[in-house]
Structures are given as structure tokens and as C-alpha cells.
Amino acid sequence: MISVHQLSGGYSGEMILKDISFEVRKGELFGILGPNGSGKTTLLKMLSGILPLHTGRILIDGKNLKEYSAKQLARKVAVVSQHTSQFFSYTVKETVSLGRYAHQKGLLQSWSQEDEKVVKTVMRQIGVEAFQNKKLQELSGGERQRVFLAQALAQEPEILFLDEPTNHLDLSYQKELLDSLKRWTFENDLTVVSIFHDLNLAGLYCDRLLLLENGKIKINDVPNEVLKEERIKEVYHTNIQKHPHPTVPAPQMVLLPDGAKQSFPFEINETMLEIHDEFITLKSPIPLRTMSSGVIGSGTGWHRTFVNRHVSKDYNCRNHREEMATYLKGNGFDPTETIGMMTAVNLEDVVYSYVDSDDFSILVVITAGVGNAIDCSKAELHSYEVVPGTINTWIFVNGELTEEAFIQSIMIATEAKTKAMNDLKIRDKITETIATGTSTDSILIAASQKGKQLEYAGSITPLGKLISKAVYDCTTKAIQKSQMRKRG
Numbered sequence: 478m479i480s481v482h483q484l485s486g487g488y489s490g491e492m493i494l495k496d497i498s499f500e501v502r503k504g505e506l507f508g509i510l511g512p513n514g515s516g517k518t519t520l521l522k523m524l525s526g527i528l529p530l531h532t533g534r535i536l537i538d539g540k541n542l543k544e545y546s547a548k549q550l551a552r553k554v555a556v557v558s559q560h561t562s563q564f565f566s567y568t569v570k571e572t573v574s575l576g577r578y579a580h581q582k583g584l585l586q587s588w589s590q591e592d593e594k595v596v597k598t599v600m601r602q603i604g605v606e607a608f609q610n611k612k613l614q615e616l617s618g619g620e621r622q623r624v625f626l627a628q629a630l631a632q633e634p635e636i637l638f639l640d641e642p643t644n645h646l647d648l649s650y651q652k653e654l655l656d657s658l659k660r661w662t663f664e665n666d667l668t669v670v671s672i673f674h675d676l677n678l679a680g681l682y683c684d685r686l687l688l689l690e691n692g693k694i695k696i697n698d699v700p701n702e703v704l705k706e707e708r709i710k711e712v713y714h715t716n717i718q719k720h721p722h723p724t725v726p727a728p729q730m731v732l733l734p735d736g737a738k739q740s741f742p743f744e745i746n747e748t749m750l751e752i753h754d755e756f757i758t759l760k761s762p763i764p765l766r767t768m769s770s771g772v773i774g775s776g777t778g779w780h781r782t783f784v785n786r787h788v789s790k791d792y793n794c795r796n797h798r799e800e801m802a803t804y805l806k807g808n809g810f811d812p813t814e815t816i817g818m819m820t821a822v823n824l825e826d827v828v829y830s831y832v833d834s835d836d837f838s839i840l841v842v843i844t845a846g847v848g849n850a851i852d853c854s855k856a857e858l859h860s861y862e863v864v865p866g867t868i869n870t871w872i873f874v875n876g877e878l879t880e881e882a883f884i885q886s887i888m889i890a891t892e893a894k895t896k897a898m899n900d901l902k903i904r905d906k907i908t909e910t911i912a913t914g915t916s917t918d919s920i921l922i923a924a925s926q927k928g929k930q931l932e933y934a935g936s937i938t939p940l941g942k943l944i945s946k947a948v949y950d951c952t953t954k955a956i957q958k959s960q961m962r963k964r965g
């Protein structure tokens with residue numbers, strides 16, 4: 478659809494763009510990225526015929542851009558630029574109607590029913606219909622932005638060039654606009670070439686990205702290839718981290734503010750634990766990086782409050798998430814900052830242990846009921862029935878863990894728990910074989926992310942050794958305590 482061959486050019490003899498070649502396919506949403514001054518707007522101006530090229534050529538549908546008349550080009554291409562010099566005394570509807578110019582026929586340029594229909598449709602789709610009789614000068618920046626987009630779409634172009642379309646738009650309109658653009662690309666085969674400053678939006682919505690650096694193409698590829706952490710750090714000269722989007726397979730870049738890793742003189746230890754009849758809690762002075770399977774706060778995140786709540790043996794487990802959130806709120810905990818677990822174990826039987834190594838330390842807190850112990854290798858012999866009897870394991874680490882270390886911590890803690898059950902000969906009541914856990918066990922790893930960097934937590938690493946010993950010892954004692962209570 479668009480072919481750019483060895484394009485070079487700029488302003489007053491100064492070459493801003495140097496030897497640019499790429500192609501955009503029909504129906505693609507194609508993003509142009511690059512730091513300030515890298516030449517994005519200059520490229521868009523050349524693509525839309527506003528700025529002449531010095532050397533090279535641009536073909537649209539195989540025909541050289543230079544050979545299109547203004548009206549022919551306006552039927553194919555619409556442009557929404559950053560600084561649209563429109564007459565602000567026009568109304569919204571008049572402004573959108575200007576987009577129909579290229580479709581009007583004859584000397585008198587009469588307004589047809591088709592023109593009216595198209596204008597009304599795009600005004601509705603873009604959400605500017607409600608203020609169609611207002612003057613542009615009476616609108617907010619975001620509303621005006623949408624009017625110019627509606628004007629471009631009223632042109633019914635095959636290609637849309639956009640300079641930062643989401644600038645001025647609030648979150649919901651950013652999403653709505655990009656969702657609509659994406660829909661138009663596959664429903665109407667509209668080709669969209671757009672400049673983006675927001676790498677995350679570009680990564681979420683674009684089919685391909687072209688990254689410019691000092692007027693040259695750094696890379697032109699699919700978002701996952703272009704948005705590589707090292708490349709973005711190098712081109713934008715800033716510290717970022719790449720993460721997967723939580724629900725769709727798109728890369729997301731997060732900024733790392735200076736000072737984020739500054740040390741703060743504190744340490745999680747047993748003095749922060751509060752043990753009540755109804756719950757055990759630990760409140761951290763700073764949010765901790767967490768990975769957990771808690772009823773509340775599961776997955777990965779940052780949390781500063783941890784609650785292990787006692788529930789009766791006949792607690793109704795339906796809607797337990799909602800019920801737990803209400804419970805936490807009722808007790809003054811903020812569910813968004815809290816990881817919450819439940820147990821039917823008497824909380825007096827909690828066992829905890831603070832242990833330190835040369836330059837990091839851990840606190841392990843365990844409640845263990847084994848009435849529901851299961852041999853996981855024979856789990857298929859069990860019906861799906863949630864019975865009280867749970868081992869809740871909390872591991873706090875005063876240190877900085879990698880993602881790998883988080884996962885290995887969970888593995889090693891599970892191995893240690895299973896070994897404790899094995900040594901205590903805890904049996905699965907149905908299979909009568911040695912149990913490996915209970916069916917509702919929960920785990921939390923919470924790290925301060927300050928101090929010593931702990932890359933691994935396998936069984937023979939310093940962190941792995943500390944976790945496995947502490948979890949083994951605490952689980953053993955906690956099971957023994959709850960068994961003694963049962964026996965009376």
C-alpha cells in the first residue's frame with residue numbers, strides 16, 4: 478500500500494531523515510516511534526505530501542506520491558496532525574463536514590445525502606455528536622482532538638496518518654480511539670500510520686513498529702521485537718524495564734524512577750507480627766514485592782499488610798473472596814494493599830522463625846492444619862470437596878529477589894513442607910499413603926527488594942538453604958502443635 482524507498486530530506490538543505498526505506502501493508506496499524514527530534518513528524522509530513530523529499534520516492538498503491546493531484550490524494554489519504562490550524566470559530570459539525578470536500582462533485586460542490594450520512598456516522602462513532610453545534614474554541618483539547626479525527630474519517634480515506642492521536646485524550650478516550658482505529662483497520666481495511674510517544678499503547682495496538690533514531694531506522698518489526706528492554710534503554714537514554722502485559726501477549730515498558738532502589742533502614746522481623754485470636758497480621762512500613770496464592774492479593778504485586786485469618790471449621794467457602802474483602806475492610810485493612818489467607822487452625826499454634834545470613838535475612842511464619850492432608854500423587858481418588866485443614870506459609874525476605882528467585886523460593890518451600898509431612902508420617906486419610914500437602918495450602922513470598930541481590934533460591938543457594946531449613950522446622954513444629962491440640 479505504502480512503499481518508501483531510500484528517502485532522505487529535511488529543512489533548508491539540512492538532512493533530518495537519512496536513507497529511509499520501509500513498506501506498510503493494507504489494513505495495518507503501523508506505529509512510528511522515536512525520541513524527541515528523531516524525525517517522526519518530518520517523516521509523516523513527507524508521507525502525507527506536505528514536505529518535499531530531497532531524494533528517494535514514496536509510492537502509494539504503486540503510484541508516486543508526486544503524481545497525485547491534491548483532490549486525488551485527499552480521497553486516499555487523511556491526516557490528523559498535532560497543530561491543526563483550523564478556524565476555531567467553526568462549529569464541530571462544520572469542521573467535520575470539511576472532510577467531505579474531496580468527495581463533492583461539480584463546480585457548485587453541492588452537499589449530498591451521502592455527505593450528510595457519513596458526517597453523522599463518524600460524529601457518532603467518534604463521540605462528538607453531542608456537541609456538534611458548539612464552536613471549536615469552546616471545546617477542551619481532547620474534544621477538539623476527536624473532532625479533527627472525525628473530520629479525517631469523514632474523508633473516508635484508505636490511509637490515515639496520525640501524529641500522536643492520543644495526546645490530550647484521557648484514559649478512556651485513548652482506549653476508545655485506539656480500539657476504533659484497530660476495528661477500522663480490519664473491518665474497513667483502513668491503513669493507519671501513526672506516531673506514538675507512548676510505547677505501551679504502541680505495543681498493545683500496532684501490528685508493526687518503526688523505531689527512528691537520529692533520522693535513521695533503528696528497527697522495523699513486530700512490537701515484541703522492537704520493544705526490547707536494552708534497545709529502548711539505548712535509544713531513549715533512560716532506565717526502563719520490560720514486563721509482559723498481564724492479560725494480552727504484548728510488551729509493556731515501565732519507567733524506573735531515580736531513587737526507587739534507595740535503601741531504607743528497616744527490616745521485616747518477628748517484632749512486627751501481631752497475633753490475635755481472630756487473625757495474625759504483619760504490617761510492613763514499605764510495600765513489599767509479593768508473589769502469593771492468598772484469597773486476597775494473589776499473583777504478583779506490592780503489598781504492605783498481611784493477614785492470616787482464623788475461620789471456623791464450618792466456614793462456608795462459597796463467595797469466600799468477597800466475604801474476605803468485606804471482613805478485611807471491617808477490620809480496618811485496605812484489601813488493595815493486603816494479602817489475606819484463611820485457616821481453621823487455632824492461631825496460638827503459629828510457629829515463626831527469623832534467621833539471618835551474612836547480608837540478608839528471612840522471617841518464616843506458618844500455621845499448619847493437616848485434617849485435609851492429601852497425597853498429590855493419588856489426588857484423583859479424592860472428590861472436590863473443600864475441608865478445613867490448611868498449611869499457610871509466609872516467607873518474608875529482607876533482600877532483593879529476581880523473578881527466578883521468587884519462583885524458586887516457592888518451589889523450595891513446598892519441598893520443605895512436603896519433607897516435614899513425610900518425616901511426621903502425615904497420612905492421606907483416603908489413600909492411607911504419606912501426604913504431600915493439603916488441598917488448600919497457601920503460600921506467600923514477600924521481599925523488601927532492598928539490600929542484597931538474591932538471584933537464585935535453589936536448595937543449595939544461601940537463600941534456598943535458609944528458606945528450606947526454616948520452613949521445614951516451622952512446618953514440623955506447627956503440625957505437631959495442631960496435632961497435640963486435637964488430641965487434647
Ligand SMILES: Nc1ncnc2c1ncn2[C@@H]1O[C@H](COP(=O)(O)OP(=O)(O)OP(=O)(O)O)[C@@H](O)[C@H]1O
Pocket residue numbers: 488493511512513514515516517518519520
Ligand atoms: N520547520 C522546521 N524547520 C527546520 N527544522 C525543523 C522543522 N521542523 C522540525 N525541524 C527539526 O527536525 C528535527 C526532527 O524534528 P521532528 O519534528 O521531525 O522530530 P520528532 O521525532 O517528531 O520530534 P518530537 O517527538 O519532539 O515531536 C528536529 O531537530 C527539529 O528541530
